[in-house]
Amino acid sequence: MVLYEELQKTTQHLSRQRHPHQADAPILRAENLGLRYESGIALEDVTFALKIGERLAVVGPNGAGKSTLLKIIAGVLTPTEGQVHIYGNVPGGHICIAYVSQRSLVDWSFPVTVADVIMMGRVGQLGLFRNPKASDWDIVDQSLEIVGLTHLAKRQISQLSGGQQQRMFIARALAQEAELMLMDEPLSGLDVKSQEEVFRILDDLREDGVTVIVSLHDLKTAAQRFDQVMLLNQRMLGIGTSEGVLNPENLLAAYGGHLHLVPTEEGTLALGDTCCGDGQE
Numbered sequence: 157m158v159l160y161e162e163l164q165k166t167t168q169h170l171s172r173q174r175h176p177h178q179a180d181a182p183i184l185r186a187e188n189l190g191l192r193y194e195s196g197i198a199l200e201d202v203t204f205a206l207k208i209g210e211r212l213a214v215v216g217p218n219g220a221g222k223s224t225l226l227k228i229i230a231g232v233l234t235p236t237e238g239q240v241h242i243y244g245n246v247p248g249g250h251i252c253i254a255y256v257s258q259r260s261l262v263d264w265s266f267p268v269t270v271a272d273v274i275m276m277g278r279v280g281q282l283g284l285f286r287n288p289k290a291s292d293w294d295i296v297d298q299s300l301e302i303v304g305l306t307h308l309a310k311r312q313i314s315q316l317s318g319g320q321q322q323r324m325f326i327a328r329a330l331a332q333e334a335e336l337m338l339m340d341e342p343l344s345g346l347d348v349k350s351q352e353e354v355f356r357i358l359d360d361l362r363e364d365g366v367t368v369i370v371s372l373h374d375l376k377t378a379a380q381r382f383d384q385v386m387l388l389n390q391r392m393l394g395i396g397t398s399e400g401v402l403n404p405e406n407l408l409a410a411y412g413g414h415l416h417l418v419p420t421e422e423g424t425l426a427l428g429d430t431c432c433g434d435g436q437e
């Protein structure tokens with residue numbers, strides 16, 4: 157039976173990826189990454205490394221290649237140039253990576269509960285043919301508690317607010333015991349309170365040494381809440397502290413005429429990029 161064989165291959169693939177990690181090695185190393193779609197080049201010559209526990213915001217205008225970069229790191233897309241290594245391995249199926257795509261790409265009518273979705277995060281740990289044990293459900297319960305969704309465990313996923321949906325995906329990543337979490341525009345369409353909840357969870361993750369890469373279109377949030385900022389517009393225009401990277405010269409190179417730079421007491425304020433992947437802002 158072909159499907160059975162496919163599933164077995166996937167399980168073997170996942171278990172092969174498990175290996176001891178070196179504490180001092182960078183968790184992620186990308187070298188000359190590039191990706192060309194049929195429509196043209198989306199990403200070119202992106203080289204960077206991340207240490208364990210760092211929190212990186214990837215910013216840039218619409219179409220800059222942010223989603224493409226996250227998908228390559230997640231192993232969803234294969235780069236056409238260069239390579240990315242997670243603890244020295246190529247990313248495909250690597251068990252320690254959790255990828256949370258833009259919410260608009262999810263089929264919310266799928267008849268599963270919040271707890272079911274979070275248990276899906278355990279599949280990589282369990283292997284596809286083993287039933288969840290009590291200890292797996294304990295991890296699901298703990299993950300629900302961390303993100304404050306215990307009371308909604310049995311609810312169908314379409315009946316969640318935007319903020320609750322985002323927290324559910326974070327819980328799934330927690331249940332997966334991911335060491336690298338990739339989140340594509342997790343704050344888009346969320347109200348300020350829900351955004352704060354996401355950051356509270358990210359702060360907890362930092363204490364556990366989880367490395368986080370988030371794509372954003374809000375430069376101020378990127379500057380205020382992240383250790384490092386990457387400014388992207390097909391090529392990487394800079395990576396490092398927000399002061400170093402989000403300078404007027406780089407911002408103009410990334411956003412061109414779509415950006416207005418306003419001097420304020422706190423420094424230069426960049427206004428103008430209101431684009432948002434799911435069209436909710």
Ligand code: ADP
Pocket residue numbers: 193194195196197198216217218219220221222223224225
């Ligand atoms: P961002 O997330 O920064 O908005 P994307 O990574 O989604 O940017 O897209 C980068 C570029 O690649 C854009 O020009 C976009 O139109 C193009 N692109 C994205 N996905 C595809 C695809 N599946 N096929 C062809 N072109 C694509």
Ligand code: MG
Pocket residue numbers: 222223224340433
């Ligand atoms: Mg995108």
